[in-house]
Amino acid sequence: MSAVLSPRKPAAVAAAAVVPTRPRGRPRKTALERDDGNRRRDLITAAARLFHRKGFAATRTRDIAEAVGMRSGSPFYHFASKQALLFAVMDEGMRSAIAQQAQALQQACSAGADACGQLHALVRNHFDVLLGPRSDFIPVMLYEARAISPAQRRALAHLTSEYEAAWVPVLQALRAQGRLRCDVKLARLLIFGALNWSVQWFSARKGVSLDALTDAALALFIAPAHKETP
Amino acid sequence: MSAVLSPRKPAAVAAAAVVPTRPRGRPRKTALERDDGNRRRDLITAAARLFHRKGFAATRTRDIAEAVGMRSGSPFYHFASKQALLFAVMDEGMRSAIAQQAQALQQACSAGADACGQLHALVRNHFDVLLGPRSDFIPVMLYEARAISPAQRRALAHLTSEYEAAWVPVLQALRAQGRLRCDVKLARLLIFGALNWSVQWFSARKGVSLDALTDAALALFIAPAHKETP
DNA sequence: CCTACCGATCGGTAGG
DNA sequence: CCTACCGATCGGTAGG
Numbered sequence: 001m002s003a004v005l006s007p008r009k010p011a012a013v014a015a016a017a018v019v020p021t022r023p024r025g026r027p028r029k030t031a032l033e034r035d036d037g038n039r040r041r042d043l044i045t046a047a048a049r050l051f052h053r054k055g056f057a058a059t060r061t062r063d064i065a066e067a068v069g070m071r072s073g074s075p076f077y078h079f080a081s082k083q084a085l086l087f088a089v090m091d092e093g094m095r096s097a098i099a100q101q102a103q104a105l106q107q108a109c110s111a112g113a114d115a116c117g118q119l120h121a122l123v124r125n126h127f128d129v130l131l132g133p134r135s136d137f138i139p140v141m142l143y144e145a146r147a148i149s150p151a152q153r154r155a156l157a158h159l160t161s162e163y164e165a166a167w168v169p170v171l172q173a174l175r176a177q178g179r180l181r182c183d184v185k186l187a188r189l190l191i192f193g194a195l196n197w198s199v200q201w202f203s204a205r206k207g208v209s210l211d212a213l214t215d216a217a218l219a220l221f222i223a224p225a226h227k228e229t230p
Numbered sequence: 231m232s233a234v235l236s237p238r239k240p241a242a243v244a245a246a247a248v249v250p251t252r253p254r255g256r257p258r259k260t261a262l263e264r265d266d267g268n269r270r271r272d273l274i275t276a277a278a279r280l281f282h283r284k285g286f287a288a289t290r291t292r293d294i295a296e297a298v299g300m301r302s303g304s305p306f307y308h309f310a311s312k313q314a315l316l317f318a319v320m321d322e323g324m325r326s327a328i329a330q331q332a333q334a335l336q337q338a339c340s341a342g343a344d345a346c347g348q349l350h351a352l353v354r355n356h357f358d359v360l361l362g363p364r365s366d367f368i369p370v371m372l373y374e375a376r377a378i379s380p381a382q383r384r385a386l387a388h389l390t391s392e393y394e395a396a397w398v399p400v401l402q403a404l405r406a407q408g409r410l411r412c413d414v415k416l417a418r419l420l421i422f423g424a425l426n427w428s429v430q431w432f433s434a435r436k437g438v439s440l441d442a443l444t445d446a447a448l449a450l451f452i453a454p455a456h457k458e459t460p
Numbered sequence: 461c462c463t464a465c466c467g468a469t470c471g472g473t474a475g476g
Numbered sequence: 477c478c479t480a481c482c483g484a485t486c487g488g489t490a491g492g
Contacts, residue, residue, distance in 0.1 A: 055377075056287075057287035057377075145430075146288070147285075181450065181454075182447075182449045186438070187446075189427070190424040190428075190447055190450055192427065193424040193426065193428065194421065194424040195420075195423070196423065197420075197422065197427055198419070200423075208416070213416070216416040217412075219411045220410075220417055220420055220451060221450060221451070
């Protein structure tokens with residue numbers, strides 16, 4: 001285990017030439033120990049964390065390698081470039097955000113939530129994606145978009161469209177009820193802005209919870225239901 | 231004029247050694263032609279434009295120098311570092327945004343605007359700062375904060391506090407009127423988010439005007455005035 | 461403010 | 477996936 005975590009000690013370099021029976025280099029792990037496919041995922045996770053903390057430009061591929069116990073050149077065995085690694089973070093982040101959102105919405109609907117309840121579920125889930133425990137990916141995607149290529153941006157735009165598509169019918173229903181007093185498209189853009197910006201100021205340790213934040217946002221955007229006039 | 235704009239031609243290099251009466255190097259401009267203090271401002275303006283377009287990391291100091299007709303090393307005569315130039319962009323941007331906002335609010339007040347009218351003026355001005363003709367500075371400040379030092383961030387935080395302070399009494403008044411249904415502090419953060427995010431999607435050529443955008447935002451955030459119950 | 465540089469950094473690669 | 481390395485880039489500087 002410690003051999004995996006600190007593979008940097010040059011054990012006995014001088015002795016190596018004198019003991020030819022021992023295979024050269026450090027002992028290779030077997031294919032099983034190497035748990036191949038997960039190394040790529042490890043890199044993505046570590047990259048997401050570092051890109052989130054320090055930004056893409058300030059993160060060196062060496063930092064990412066070190067974070068998963070690789071040497072400086074090894075990430076390029078898994079990814080063609082630093083940019084490809086960034087894209088993988090964003091792509092992976094969007095795909096799991098979409099899945100997570102679908103589940104949250106499904107759950108609300110099967111509990112009989114109305115449009116307002118569905119929006120609550122969407123907003124709460126979005127805050128979780130932005131600020132929750134596994135929130136390294138989407139903030140990177142939101143705030144490092146300039147570092148990827150136009151083609152990559154297009155690919156991600158498809159995913160974000162898919163993500164946002166779930167909001168449209170919900171907002172339209174609220175609009176029809178008179179509880180959203182603004183063009184649906186603009187409302188979507190403004191509301192996403194309000195939520196996405198929380199990445200800049202939210203601190204988990206002090207102040208509001210994600211639940212309280214969700215309530216505040218809904219109170220701000222959505223008018224109370226009309227009283228029925230009997 | 232063209233000598234200023236394209237000072238890169240090596241005119242007659244070989245001849246230079248043969249004509250010693252001519253002073254070495256290209257003809258110096260006089261102190262008057264050099265209009266000293268404004269070169270610094272030129273650099274800030276060009277830097278703001280490039281940082282906004284391409285981002286801080288992707289902009290080379292050489293690009294900035296070229297944009298104002300200097301050679302690659304010359305910006306460092308005016309600024310100690312690339313980071314200092316970035317900070318100057320942000321600082322300058324905040325100071326003029328504060329001044330512009332004070333004027334807009336003053337104008338609304340002396341026209342007898344109520345709290346809602348004042349918020350309208352603040353939002354409209356903020357969209358102008360973010361998206362209007364002189365909008366290179368604040369977007370850079372909003373989206374390149376990670377590239378400056380903690381001390382510089384603190385200095386800017388004071389200015390943003392000052393900028394935001396003007397919003398507080400207006401929001402409080404609307405809250406007291408029941409037209410803002412959310413804690414004032416959270417409302418401020420969410421509303422700024424909604425507006426600031428417009429930098430990511432607004433396009434001047436297609437779609438809404440800044441006036442229409444302002445109306446939509448106010449309709450979304452602020453409830454209609456209560457009908458007076460006589 | 462230009463000329464002529466330097467020197468560190470860092471993404472990336474050849475070969476095993 | 478490591479070793480050993482390259483090579484371009486780019487912020488920054490000495491001296492005038």
